[in-house]
Amino acid sequence: MAKTFTVDDAFGLAKKLAKGIPFAGIDLTIANIVNATIYKAFPWRDTLKSSTPAGTSPTWTEVSLTDGNQDFATGLTDIYRMTQFWITRTDTSPNQIRNIDVAKNIPIDLIPKSPYAVRQASYQAGINKFRLESAVSVPSGTTWTLGGEYQPHPTKLTDLENPFWFDDEHLEVFAKGLVYWAYRLADDSRAGAMRTSDGKAVYTGALGEFMQAIDSMAGGEDFGNIDGYYPDWPIATVDARRYYSNDVFPII
Numbered sequence: 165m166a167k168t169f170t171v172d173d174a175f176g177l178a179k180k181l182a183k184g185i186p187f188a189g190i191d192l193t194i195a196n197i198v199n200a201t202i203y204k205a206f207p208w209r210d211t212l213k214s215s216t217p218a219g220t221s222p223t224w225t226e227v228s229l230t231d232g233n234q235d236f237a238t239g240l241t242d243i244y245r246m247t248q249f250w251i252t253r254t255d256t257s258p259n260q261i262r263n264i265d266v267a268k269n270i271p272i273d274l275i276p277k278s279p280y281a282v283r284q285a286s287y288q289a290g291i292n293k294f295r296l297e298s299a300v301s302v303p304s305g306t307t308w309t310l311g312g313e314y315q316p317h318p319t320k321l322t323d324l325e326n327p328f329w330f331d332d333e334h335l336e337v338f339a340k341g342l343v344y345w346a347y348r349l350a351d352d353s354r355a356g357a358m359r360t361s362d363g364k365a366v367y368t369g370a371l372g373e374f375m376q377a378i379d380s381m382a383g384g385e386d387f388g389n390i391d392g393y394y395p396d397w398p399i400a401t402v403d404a405r406r407y408y409s410n411d412v413f414p415i416i
Contacts, residue, residue, distance in 0.1 A: 198341030
């Protein structure tokens with residue numbers, strides 16, 4: 165489906181759903197909060213940027229691995245979170261490509277390993293570099309690159325005529341987020357709340373409808389049998405899809 169609806173369309177629908185509750189204070193600031201809540205909940209396929217080999221027309225260029233190094237400059241300024249990494253040997257025909265795990269954080273380890281032995285990589289935000297699980301030993305005559313896929317930070321909404329990054333079929337999700345905030349700012353009990361039950365987040369009222377709408381939206385994103393982002397940090401999964409549950413990004 166096309167992406168033709170704007171922020172103003174969501175406001176129009178939300179006002180109908182809210183049934184007379186005033187929208188005082190519901191402005192672009194709130195719209196950006198709603199947008200960020202949806203955006204952070206899942207690595208939506210329409211938001212992802214995948215690397216391409218050097219010399220092609222890249223979304224972003226794969227990083228050349230150099231002998232004895234563990235950290236590599238990203239050349240990027242908009243990484244919100246990594247979703248995949250892979251290592252490619254480029255001096256063979258065809259190229260040898262091997263997916264490796266995405267880790268939250270990797271300590272410094274300068275004892276070199278063969279590229280074939282490297283099992284994971286991370287994005288070290290503090291230094292804006294990619295880090296392999298150890299320094300890499302690149303044999304003479306071979307060339308290797310590190311590539312991957314990431315979700316950038318969301319683009320700020322600055323105008324009511326801004327289009328959305330998601331398809332028109334999901335307009336209701338955004339509108340329900342606006343309704344929740346309208347109720348909340350009006351101190352209306354229909355806003356609902358979050359509580360915990362057995363260590364899990366449980367949502368009620370308009371907040372519950374909003375979070376359920378995000379869940380349903382995420383359910384339509386089929387990524388197949390792919391492990392979670394951080395194997396050392398269990399994250400809820402749905403049908404083996406890469407999925408961030410609302411327990412990770414609750415609204416409070």
